[in-house]
Amino acid sequence: xxxxxxxxxxxxxxxxxxxxxxxxAVCSFLGTVREMTGERRTAMLExxxxxxxxxxxxxxxxxxxRRRWPILEAALVHRVGTLSLGEISIVIAVSCPHRHxxxxxxxxxxxxxxxxxxxxxxxxxxxxxxxxxxxxxNPPGSGGDGLEPPL
Amino acid sequence: MLAIVRLFAIARERAGRAxxxxxxxxxxxxxxxxxxxxxxxxxxxxxxxxxxxxxxxDYADDNSPIPxxxxxxxxPPVSGGCEPGIRR
Numbered sequence: 001x002x003x004x005x006x007x008x009x010x011x012x013x014x015x016x017x018x019x020x021x022x023x024x025a026v027c028s029f030l031g032t033v034r035e036m037t038g039e040r041r042t043a044m045l046e047x048x049x050x051x052x053x054x055x056x057x058x059x060x061x062x063x064x065x066r067r068r069w070p071i072l073e074a075a076l077v078h079r080v081g082t083l084s085l086g087e088i089s090i091v092i093a094v095s096c097p098h099r100h101x102x103x104x105x106x107x108x109x110x111x112x113x114x115x116x117x118x119x120x121x122x123x124x125x126x127x128x129x130x131x132x133x134x135x136x137x138n139p140p141g142s143g144g145d146g147l148e149p150p151l
Numbered sequence: 152m153l154a155i156v157r158l159f160a161i162a163r164e165r166a167g168r169a170x171x172x173x174x175x176x177x178x179x180x181x182x183x184x185x186x187x188x189x190x191x192x193x194x195x196x197x198x199x200x201x202x203x204x205x206x207x208x209d210y211a212d213d214n215s216p217i218p219x220x221x222x223x224x225x226x227p228p229v230s231g232g233c234e235p236g237i238r239r
Contacts, residue, residue: 119231
């Protein structure tokens with residue numbers, strides 16, 4: 001299952017979808033909206049995707065993971081739109097014959113997802129300011145997008 | 152040829168629009184497209200070194216050719232998943 005959706009994610013149903021009688025292990029990963037980043041308080045997150053490319057890259061990730069591990073079933077689902085604190089932004093679920101395979105594959109999928117799949121997050125802070133999160137463009141604690149010219 | 156480029160996230164906000172059309176010479180590559188974008192939308196110029204261009208939903212380097220009618224997009228560093236992006 002590869003999906004980008006604006007609807008809340010049913011992590012139990014997604015996890016169930018990868019279960020198999022051939023599996024000895026199912027590993028699920030949930031990404032959730034965290035309230036505190038250091039001293040800063042998040043009010044909500046907004047996720048935006050380039051859906052056509054995101055779906056293509058997610059399918060490529062699944063194919064590469066299947067080359068590396070004996071995956072029986074896999075599900076990668078990302079939510080877009082406005083998410084409240086504690087809500088689930090992403091679910092990755094993998095079933096394999098053995099537990100270390102499922103755990104390793106799930107970890108590789110989420111780590112690689114964050115590097116290549118065109119989905120973006122904007123922090124809406126509790127103080128009312130907003131900030132796109134673009135790794136490599138946001139110096140920690142800068143409070144800005146790190147793109148102002150040097151003085 | 153006319154290149155139609157979709158913009159996302161900070162690139163869309165900086166440009167104030169979701170799509171930019173620029174005229175390119177036939178045989179232009181991704182580097183030419185970036186130069187044309189910087190010229191057309193000066194507010195994007197500072198971002199462009201960090202932006203990857205996608206051609207038909209694949210990342211493309213500056214030397215990649217742009218086929219006529221290709222789907223083009225400006226891709227700022229991605230931050231999907233859960234945690235804040237890896238802040239190295």
